[in-house]
Every structure is written in structure tokens, then in C-alpha cells.
Amino acid sequence: MVEQSVFRGTIDFFGRLGIYDVILPFLLVFTIVFAILEKTKIFGMEEIEGKKYPRKNLDAMVAFVIAFFVIASSKLVEVITQVSSQVVILLLLSILFLMLVGSFHKETPEGFFLPGGWNTTFMIIMFVGIIAIFLNAIKTEGGQSWLSFIMDFINTKWNTDWVASLIL
Structure with missing residues (x-):
């Protein structure tokens, strides 16, 4: 029998x-919740020494509570x-894919970006992929995924x- 490595044992631990x-x-x-709350400034701003800052204490507390609610549900953690x-x-x-496409383009000082409509097409494909991943992760009561x-x-x-x- 093959011995486990130290790293495999650590990961199992x-x-x-x-x-x-x-x-x-x-x-x-x-x-993620804290970043969204900071970016949207839902709880307003507070002024400290003449500068306005988001209310980090409220943002952190709400994000903390939401994160605890999420880990309390084993189904959400599984998803x-x-x-x-x-x-x-x-x-x-x-x-x-971008490395493969970039290898066939010349290097510019600005870097490489997909030209024109290809950028939008790539973003749509990624969005559809993420939706499919979420639909595959969420299960019905019978254990079947929503995607299937x-x-x-x-x-x-x-x-x-x-x-x-509908197709027409």
C-alpha cells in the first residue's frame, strides 16, 4: 500500500x-457580502476628520451575520x-482560451483584448456557463439538479x- 504524503495528510486533517x-x-x-456592502454604501457614510468613509462597522457586522446564516445551512454550503x-x-x-488566442496576436503596449463583438460574445458564453453551473448545483427535493x-x-x-x- 502506498504511503500518504505529508501534504495529503494535512489536507485530510x-x-x-x-x-x-x-x-x-x-x-x-x-x-463577498462585505465587498458588496462597501461598494454600494447601503448603510451610508460616516465622516472622520473631514473625510467620508463607508460605515465599515455596520458592513462587517451584517456580512458576519449573513455568513453565519449561510454556513448554518448544510444545503447552502454544499451549493x-x-x-x-x-x-x-x-x-x-x-x-x-485567452492564452491560446493571445499567442496568435501581436503584442501591444496596451495589452491584449478581444476585439469588437468577440469580447461581448465571450462574456455571454461565460455568463451562460455560470448560470448552468448554478442550475446544476441546486437540487430538487428528489435530488435531481435543476439543470437536468x-x-x-x-x-x-x-x-x-x-x-x-418559443423558438420562433
Whole structure:
């Protein structure tokens, strides 16, 4: 039998400790909610020495509470874990695609950007991919993902008149 490496043992220990099921989802939700609250300035601004700043104390408290509510639900943590792992794969694919496309273009001082409509097309493809990832992560009561439920529904109703009228 092959011995485990020290790193594999450490990762297994972190899993038993709850790093992946509790701490990392908490930090992810807290960070995203806090950033959104800071950016939108929902709780207003406070003035300190003549400068205006967002109310970080309120933003942090609300983000903290929301993150705790999220990790209290094991279903939400499961969705977050599945979605984040698949979004990382989508991000990796997009970076590899851009590296491939960039290797065939000349280098400019501004860098490389997809020209014209290709940028919009790429963003739409990424958005559809993220929607598909979320639909695949959310399950019905029977354990079937929403994405497979929608695909099964479309497959069984594909020959009906209303689907043809929607396509037109």
C-alpha cells in the first residue's frame, strides 16, 4: 500500500477539522457580502476628520451575520462548494482560451483584448456557463439538479407546438 504524503495528510486533517465545510465558505460569503456592502454604501457614510468613509462597522457586522446564516445551512454550503469548484474550472478554461488566442496576436503596449463583438460574445458564453453551473448545483427535493430537470423537460416536450413557437 502506498504511503500518504505529508501534504495529503494535512489536507485530510483540514477536511476533518471543518476547514472546507465551515471556515472557507464562511470567509467566502463574508468577503463577498462585505465587498458588496462597501461598494454600494447601503448603510451610508460616516465622516472622520473631514473625510467620508463607508460605515465599515455596520458592513462587517451584517456580512458576519449573513455568513453565519449561510454556513448554518448544510444545503447552502454544499451549493457554495460545488459552484465554487466548477467556477474555478470555468475560470481556468477562460484563461487558457485567452492564452491560446493571445499567442496568435501581436503584442501591444496596451495589452491584449478581444476585439469588437468577440469580447461581448465571450462574456455571454461565460455568463451562460455560470448560470448552468448554478442550475446544476441546486437540487430538487428528489435530488435531481435543476439543470437536468430543465433538460429532461425540454427533451420530452421538444416536439410540442409551444416549444416551436418559443423558438420562433
